[in-house]
Amino acid sequence: MNHQTSTTDNWEAIRAACLDVLPAHIIAFIEQNQDMEHSEGQLIAVLHMVQAHFGFLGQDTMHAVAQLAQIPLAKVTGVATFYHYFRLQPRGKHMINVCLGTACYVKGAEKVAQRLMDELGIHFGETTRDGLFSLDSTRCLGTCGLAPVVMVDNQVFGPLTPTDVSVLLAKYVKKEKVAAE
Amino acid sequence: MPSPVTDFFESLRDRAHSALAGGGKAGKVTIQVGSATCEHAAGSLDVLDEFTKHIQSSGSDGIVIHKTGCTGRCSKEPIVGIFIPGQAPVKYERVNRELVHEIFTKHIQKGIPLPEHALDGSLDRKDGPEKSGKTSISKHFSDMYGDVSFFTAQNRVAMRHSGVLDPESLEEYISLDGFKALATVLSKSDPEWVINEVLKARLRGRGGGGFMTGQKWKFASQNEEKTRYIICNGDEGDPGAFMDRGMLESDPFSVLEGMIIGAYAIGAGKGFWYIRAEYPLAIKRIQNAIDLCKAAGLLGKDIMGSGWDFEMEIRLGAGAFVCGEETALIRSIEGERGQPKVRPPFPTTRGLWGKPTCINNVETFANITAIINHGGEWFASVGTEESGGTKVFALAGKVKHTGLVEVPLGTPLRDVVFGIGGGVQDDRPLKAIQTGGPAGGFIPASMDTLAVDFGPLSKVGSIMGSGGMIVLSEDDCIVDISKFYLSFTQEESCGKCTPCREGTTRMLEILERITGGSAVLEDLDKLERLARLCQQTALCGLGRAAPNPILSSLKHFREEYIEHIEGKTCRAKKCVAMIHFEINAEACIGCTACVRNCPVNCIAGQRKEAHSIDQSRCVKCGQCFDFCRFNAVERK
Ligand SMILES: Cc1cc2nc3c(=O)[nH]c(=O)nc-3n(C[C@H](O)[C@H](O)[C@H](O)COP(=O)(O)O)c2cc1C
Ligand code: FES
Numbered sequence A: 001m002n003h004q005t006s007t008t009d010n011w012e013a014i015r016a017a018c019l020d021v022l023p024a025h026i027i028a029f030i031e032q033n034q035d036m037e038h039s040e041g042q043l044i045a046v047l048h049m050v051q052a053h054f055g056f057l058g059q060d061t062m063h064a065v066a067q068l069a070q071i072p073l074a075k076v077t078g079v080a081t082f083y084h085y086f087r088l089q090p091r092g093k094h095m096i097n098v099c100l101g102t103a104c105y106v107k108g109a110e111k112v113a114q115r116l117m118d119e120l121g122i123h124f125g126e127t128t129r130d131g132l133f134s135l136d137s138t139r140c141l142g143t144c145g146l147a148p149v150v151m152v153d154n155q156v157f158g159p160l161t162p163t164d165v166s167v168l169l170a171k172y173v174k175k176e177k178v179a180a181e
Numbered sequence B: 001m002p003s004p005v006t007d008f009f010e011s012l013r014d015r016a017h018s019a020l021a022g023g024g025k026a027g028k029v030t031i032q033v034g035s036a037t038c039e040h041a042a043g044s045l046d047v048l049d050e051f052t053k054h055i056q057s058s059g060s061d062g063i064v065i066h067k068t069g070c071t072g073r074c075s076k077e078p079i080v081g082i083f084i085p086g087q088a089p090v091k092y093e094r095v096n097r098e099l100v101h102e103i104f105t106k107h108i109q110k111g112i113p114l115p116e117h118a119l120d121g122s123l124d125r126k127d128g129p130e131k132s133g134k135t136s137i138s139k140h141f142s143d144m145y146g147d148v149s150f151f152t153a154q155n156r157v158a159m160r161h162s163g164v165l166d167p168e169s170l171e172e173y174i175s176l177d178g179f180k181a182l183a184t185v186l187s188k189s190d191p192e193w194v195i196n197e198v199l200k201a202r203l204r205g206r207g208g209g210g211f212m213t214g215q216k217w218k219f220a221s222q223n224e225e226k227t228r229y230i231i232c233n234g235d236e237g238d239p240g241a242f243m244d245r246g247m248l249e250s251d252p253f254s255v256l257e258g259m260i261i262g263a264y265a266i267g268a269g270k271g272f273w274y275i276r277a278e279y280p281l282a283i284k285r286i287q288n289a290i291d292l293c294k295a296a297g298l299l300g301k302d303i304m305g306s307g308w309d310f311e312m313e314i315r316l317g318a319g320a321f322v323c324g325e326e327t328a329l330i331r332s333i334e335g336e337r338g339q340p341k342v343r344p345p346f347p348t349t350r351g352l353w354g355k356p357t358c359i360n361n362v363e364t365f366a367n368i369t370a371i372i373n374h375g376g377e378w379f380a381s382v383g384t385e386e387s388g389g390t391k392v393f394a395l396a397g398k399v400k401h402t403g404l405v406e407v408p409l410g411t412p413l414r415d416v417v418f419g420i421g422g423g424v425q426d427d428r429p430l431k432a433i434q435t436g437g438p439a440g441g442f443i444p445a446s447m448d449t450l451a452v453d454f455g456p457l458s459k460v461g462s463i464m465g466s467g468g469m470i471v472l473s474e475d476d477c478i479v480d481i482s483k484f485y486l487s488f489t490q491e492e493s494c495g496k497c498t499p500c501r502e503g504t505t506r507m508l509e510i511l512e513r514i515t516g517g518s519a520v521l522e523d524l525d526k527l528e529r530l531a532r533l534c535q536q537t538a539l540c541g542l543g544r545a546a547p548n549p550i551l552s553s554l555k556h557f558r559e560e561y562i563e564h565i566e567g568k569t570c571r572a573k574k575c576v577a578m579i580h581f582e583i584n585a586e587a588c589i590g591c592t593a594c595v596r597n598c599p600v601n602c603i604a605g606q607r608k609e610a611h612s613i614d615q616s617r618c619v620k621c622g623q624c625f626d627f628c629r630f631n632a633v634e635r636k
Helices: A003-007 A011-021 A024-034 A039-054 A059-069 A073-082 A102-106 A109-120 A162-180 B004-022 B037-042 B044-058 B097-110 B139-145 B170-175 B180-188 B191-200 B213-221 B243-250 B252-266 B280-295 B326-333 B362-374 B376-382 B413-420 B454-459 B478-492 B498-516 B521-537 B541-545 B548-567 B593-597 B623-627
Strands: A094-099 A133-138 A150-152 A155-157 B029-034 B063-068 B080-083 B090-092 B229-234 B270-275 B311-316 B357-361 B390-397 B403-408 B430-435 B441-444 B468-473 B581-583 B633-635
Touching (some): A011 A024, A024 A059, A102 A109, A102 B390, A102 B478, A109 A162, A150 A162, A155 B037, B004 B170, B004 B180, B037 B044, B037 B280, B044 B063, B090 B097, B180 B191, B180 B252, B180 B362, B191 B213, B191 B252, B191 B362, B191 B376, B213 B357, B229 B252, B229 B326, B243 B390, B252 B270, B270 B280, B362 B376, B403 B413, B413 B430, B478 B498, B478 B541, B478 B548, B498 B521, B498 B541, B521 B541, B593 B623
Parallel strands (some): B029 B063, B229 B270
Antiparallel strands (some): A094 A150, A150 A155, B390 B403, B430 B468, B581 B633
């Protein structure tokens, strides 16, 4: 989405430019809500859809959402940066989330997190150079009974010791290697 | 007198019964497998898969699998129940693929149970809650689980269906008196009656504030503005709690029914669920419940033939703790940054899009059907003078049996931690019990006979909160845990008001100095002053409650702070700056486990000879301490 498109008043041109950036189901969702009462309330839902599709909220996707939903880009960005769940950077193939909730903390989640950082060579919020893993922390996955837990993509593992973490990582790396062959 | 509503309900119930009889479990062996997030994490999907394969290859059509929600017995998952007609039910703990094979070939096919794998190691039936005369409403639950002491010591009202029902089946819910309460309410067609029942029940909000639900409903219903909203708060932000997730995933219909009844009582036409995005399964199950109810005429236009319309939809949270606060939550549904507003006006006066709005917690709604079906007076009789009913706690931390437990309000803390939780892990001494999460406080072990109820807990400087209960042993450092909670609130502060934004940051800096060994005694006064200031002047509940862990720990554990500052010692040996690791040459047998696991290779020593640690390179990660099986590594 370039400057020219965003400053034109040619709606067709804007829509076409958005179509280049956003998938059809998100466009349909925005347009379907447009005439409803309180449609601006769906902004967070739209951002969830964008993140589910692309894995993160990019500059151009947020711009397209702003244009199409006719919400100022400043507000879209403001909302996107307020909520921790939204990522503004591309993520790795596998998303590793270490729970740093209370139950996990008292059962040693910090050590688990340290081991992950050591093995992956990255900090929270970063992605490994090969693009395989992104590391993040979250507060309570609601499985405190299994503390300390780590969530890889949508699967929860626990209870884990730092050694278990190494084993778990190795399993993913191996799977990726096999897939690559 | 038959009315359209009672006709509707009866035919609904008949249809549900015949649907269940058709696909039925009657006369068959039922294998019950829990399927909530926690069970999935523990491997219940593998277990399901393995049972399915075994049933298929056995060719038997007399065995069915029943997927249920979560009983709350987290540390023993996955749990499998085997129900053979005419025999007492048997539950197994920590089932995996191998155990499935054994259970199938021995217990199911030959009729020989495996006591060594039974839940809590017992096959004897004890008196369930039913028999001991507590409540009759959890009859189905105690029929299934009444022999396990973890459950018999509880009293299930809000969680009476959790672990009993298939959370994705409307028919099953209806067969256990589901929608009977709504039918009663709609056929009485008297919202005031509903509000009065809830008032009589003395139900206080379970989301943390503890406001009388009936009172809140009354305020909303008396507003002149007729467009009104109802919201179910499923944001569950306390970083150590999962009660609401448990109920949303295990018994979505009863929360939903409670919410419809609430909507009717206050005259709302539209409802919203605000559920955190981190709970995908809960979202899926609520969506499923909404869809099924819509199709069955229990939601939408002309509900149950009563002529009343009500719609609901789900909105997702996006990982901001402050959005659990009601005014911030409203902003979030409006599509804004979730920053709170000054109250009053309260949402019941001016809420979502400026209209009167009632916000209630998941567990609050989960209690409503029980109140309508059994009467407000009965509900009140379960709790205390001050507040009726039970409370669900997420019991976690250093306790033997972790999980969700539900007890009548007024139960002594001790009974929860020791009676149900089995006491402290490794039989270490209890140090404190933390309730209320980052907004709560510490209750020292010496006060463990305190009753769990709103009043008594706040009197000692903690709060009831939404139900987090963390057990701390002598191995936990109070200063460290306070720092943990404060780092949470500091990170989650939305930044709108100065006392909270700056106050939490400065307090955290002081706590870091204390645990880092560079604090002076004046810092303690400064900390206390800041804490009080933040408590009195912050805009919303987040900032006002943020100092609670500090103030309550200063009240009950001040000497530990002083030890950190003056003696530079941490008695729990948690604060890394104050400890170092040494190898006791007499105890070390030279197994090299520590050498192999040291990430910085700072341990020297030959096989079968005592090792030693090079202090100048040690990063104090504690790996050697964890790995040594001979207690040769010492923290000093
Ligand atoms: C910072 C903060 C976080 C909160 N988080 C939650 C929450 O996660 N769930 C909840 O039900 N209530 C939460 N509350 C309380 C709500 O503001 C509100 O009181 C509650 O949802 C009302 O429902 P109830 O009366 O049924 O308890 C929070 C309050 C504050 C100040
Ligand atoms: S604290 Fe980690 S799952 Fe709850």
